Amino acid sequence: MTIPYEPVVFNYKINIHLILEYLAFFIAFRYYIFLRKQTEDTIPNSNRLSIILGAALGAFLGSRIIGFLENPIYPTDISSFITILNTKTIMGGLFGGLLGVELAKKIIGEKQSSGDLFVFPIIVGIFIGRIGCFLSGINEFTYGKVTNLFVGMDLGDGLKRHPIALYELLFLICLFAFLWKTKLKNIKNGILFKYFMISYFSFRFCIEFLKPNTFFILGLSSIQILCLICYLYYYKTILNLFKNAR
Template sequence: MEIPYTPQLFDIPINIHLISEYLSFFVGFQFYRMLKKRQVDPIDSNNRLSIILGAAIGAFLGSRIIGFLENPTLDIDSVIQLYNNKTIMGGLFGGLLGVEITKLFIKEKKSSGDLFVFPLMLGIGIGRIGCFLSGVNEFTYGKPTNFFMGMDLGDGVFRHPTSLYEILFLIGLAFVLYQVKQRITLENGTLFKLFMLSYFGFRFIIEFIKPNVFFILHLSSIQWLCITCWLYYSKSIIKLSKQCLQENTTITTSH
């Protein structure tokens, strides 16, 4: 199989990235519905629907705005580019803001993100398969490299397969978060915060091996968004750090 991979149906080329994107939404949402049936949701159905709507609107706007800022232009095609360019990073953070704004309006104080964690990781992973198969046709490939995992993604140059790196990271993160969820009683909402902090931390690092446009302090718009996310959760980081120190101190004392 050659990359970029372009399957055909009745001699019509199929956009594998678009197919994987739609599939990621469908499978991720079905997985969310399955988990919701198996778990007790602390938020009632009406408020949960409002939260999902707020997340969808915020994700749509955030994904387009950050996607545009990855390589901004001010020509006549900027409006079309704003609609077509999108990134999961902007979608996640925009969705987060959309949820928080919605919760203010409906006066919902319970944390709502934990149910989305594993469906989000599954959806992102499926989407990244499409990115990988699209090769250099999608702006998700890495810089040229001599690293043993370097691959020809369609332009004759061995590059970092950053989409594959991300898939491997998500598999590892899913395993770790599942173990944490099974073994530790977490405050509601903590699992989602751990996911966001971990994923945004990974993306901050991986952006250095992608051919990005770097702005202030040689950081890309995605990396500045990662920093913004960490600042947003700064109080949670301090709180989680204190809890870990207390637990380690308790374990050490008991031994």
């Protein structure tokens, strides 16, 4: 198998990344439904639906805005405008979804934490999507810088690069196991989602240095700046983590 992997079925080239992206949404949602049935959800159905809608709208807008800022392309024709609309990133989706949820909860007056049920479906969805990113090679901006290390792989341009998507797949497996073990300790509601966000954004902050990024401010990319904003959002939780560690 060569990368980018572009299978041909009935003389049509299949976009494997797009298929896995839709599959990620489907499986993640079905997993969420399964977990909700197994869990006593104290949030009413109507409020939960409002929260999901807020998350979806926030994720849509956030993924597009941060995706554009990651690699700004100013439209000069219809084609470039469509490219901008299709540019997205999971980081913007996660943080935009978080803001969308908080706004929806404020509107409907819901006080309870709602994120823990989403944690494991989100990880599963990202995992499936990253498989598509890896198979797409240099067609997706999830490849790394050129490297002479043994982990270097030819992702489609004949150069040995860091396989960033594979690094993330390994990290997501470890994160899933860690958070599942943490969940069994009957921690306070809402903490699990905070741990997920802090862990994943920390990983992405570090891994961005291995990508051929455009670094805008203080040697940081737009994704890394978003990570810092996330740290500010969760600064109380981060301080508690350091306090407990000491």
